[in-house]
Amino acid sequence: MTYTNDANPAISGINLLLRPVEIKTPQPSQKDWLKNLNYPPIWITHSQTDGVARVLPILPKACHYSTLVQAIYQQLTWDTFVEWQNSVHGISGVEINTQPLHTVEFSISAITPLSTRLGRGIHALFFRWIDIADSALAAELHQQSVPAFSLSIQSLYPRQLKVKINLFKPELLAPLLWGMSHDLGQQIRLGRIPCYLSNRAKLVRSSSxxxxxxxxxxxxxxxxxxxxxxxxxxxxxxxxxxxxxxxxxxxxxxxxxxxxxxxxxxxxxxxxxxxxxxxxxxxxxxxxxxxxxxxxxxxxxxxxxxxxxxxxxxxxxxxxxxxxxxxxxxxxxxxxx
Known part of the structure; x- marks a missing residue:
């Protein structure tokens, strides 16, 4: 079991490292594993390498992460196994992200060709996702003269875009991923254009x-x-x-x-x-x-x-x-x- 942290106490995100194990007895699902929390997290797969999955338990507000970390450490003293994607995994590590700078990457596809000049629509989508998690924060961000995020929009194929949202404040990662999780794999709209959001969002870069x-x-x-x-x-x-x-x-x-x-x-x-x-x-x-x-x-x-x-x-x-x-x-x- 590994634990990683940073000297900065402000937590912007958490990764659980899940490794598949051969256990026949039933184990709690990831939702039941932390069911006693007042703010139960939404679980998102971040990446999967050599069978080890990095899974993000997401909360709507970063201020609740300290409570979540305590609950995870307490639960690990009792049970280190969880059912994830229909198979049993052992929790082999906990990574605590305290960085303020992040890049979240996802893709958007459509039936018709998409232009890279859809920045206004993706800008509106960002605020809708923040509003789902924290309407007061969304209103505050709307009023700020210096945006706390930037967008990158690249064309992968005529009908698919790769989008990166760069964040400059640590408290923005949690509400962004929380709001986005409601649309992953679902149909969305960019202005008048019906599109589909990828079923996974990746945290591709963090720094300070x-x-x-x-x-x-x-x-x-x-x-x-x-x-x-x-x-x-x-x-x-x-x-x-x-x-x-x-x-x-x-x-x-x-x-x-x-x-x-x-x-x-x-x-x-x-x-x-x-x-x-x-x-x-x-x-x-x-x-x-x-x-x-x-x-x-x-x-x-x-x-x-x-x-x-x-x-x-x-x-x-x-x-x-x-x-x-x-x-x-x-x-x-x-x-x-």
Whole structure:
């Protein structure tokens, strides 16, 4: 039996490691195993490798996870076996996730071809899922001027999209997965389009602000803008990702969500563009037409302190996105080696 934890007491999620065993006697189902909880969890399969399943017991609010952890540890003193997917498994480990940054991945399919420009519909879907778990939190998120999440939308096939929701606050993972669990494997609607949600959501990435501050400094930073990216500059739309716009956008977002002791002082960026391969494209979201750029840019920072901060922010960008409307799928960024 293994237990893993982190020094940070705030719990954002829990994994149980289930290993199949040869036992003939009946065992309690996963629902009955923790039946005495006031907030019984919903169970979601996270992944399965070499016969070992990682299963997430999901609650609507992260604040209840400490009680759930106590109940799990108490139950393990009595019974380490559970019936999962019609076979008996032994609980071989408990993993406690305390990271604030997460990426949840799932797919959406339809009978007709789907466009990657469905960000507004997926944005609405996110708020519906949060509202199922915690309507007060959904209302609070609606009012925030700086979104606490970003979207990535990629086309797998003409009729299938891969969607990633990136979260910047630890308390968002539980309500998102709780709300999403009601639709997994079911028909949903994106605007007027009937679609089907995949039967599994994967937590593909987790990190912390502290971990991002430990990355090696790069003087040259290469970013690939995977979705249309633009910025507000003097009340106008600027599609070219100038250094001060890219890293200024990331600096503001980092300082909004990072712990106080990890926030950066105000910076007058002196980075320069070394090279770029960009093209601009229009983006139609419902009746709203937008403009942005996609492609690659190499930035150089001569100041060691700015290079360090820019490197940290570039790694953060893979969660947060860059520029405008990142909560609708714009500004997706990948850091290239």
């Amino acid at each position: 602000f502290e971990a991002l501050t430990q990355v090696p400094t790069q003087n040259v930073i290469s970013l690939e803008f995977l979705s249309l990216t633009s910025f507000k500059q003097q009340q106008k739309i600027q599609p070219f990702p100038l250094p001060e716009l890219v890293f200024g956008s990331l600096w503001r977002r980092w300082n909004h969500f990072a712990p106080t002791e990890l926030q950066f002082p105000e910076i007058e960026w002196d980075g320069m563009v070394l090279s770029y391969d960009l093209k601009t494209q229009p983006l139609q979201m419902d009746e709203i037409k937008d403009m942005g750029a996609i492609g690659e840019v190499d930035y150089r920072f001569s100041c060691p302190q700015q290079a360090r901060i820019a490197t940290i922010l570039a790694h953060f960008a893979e969660f947060s996105g860059v520029g405008r409307k990142t909560a609708m799928g714009m500004g997706e960024v990948e850091l290239r080696e």
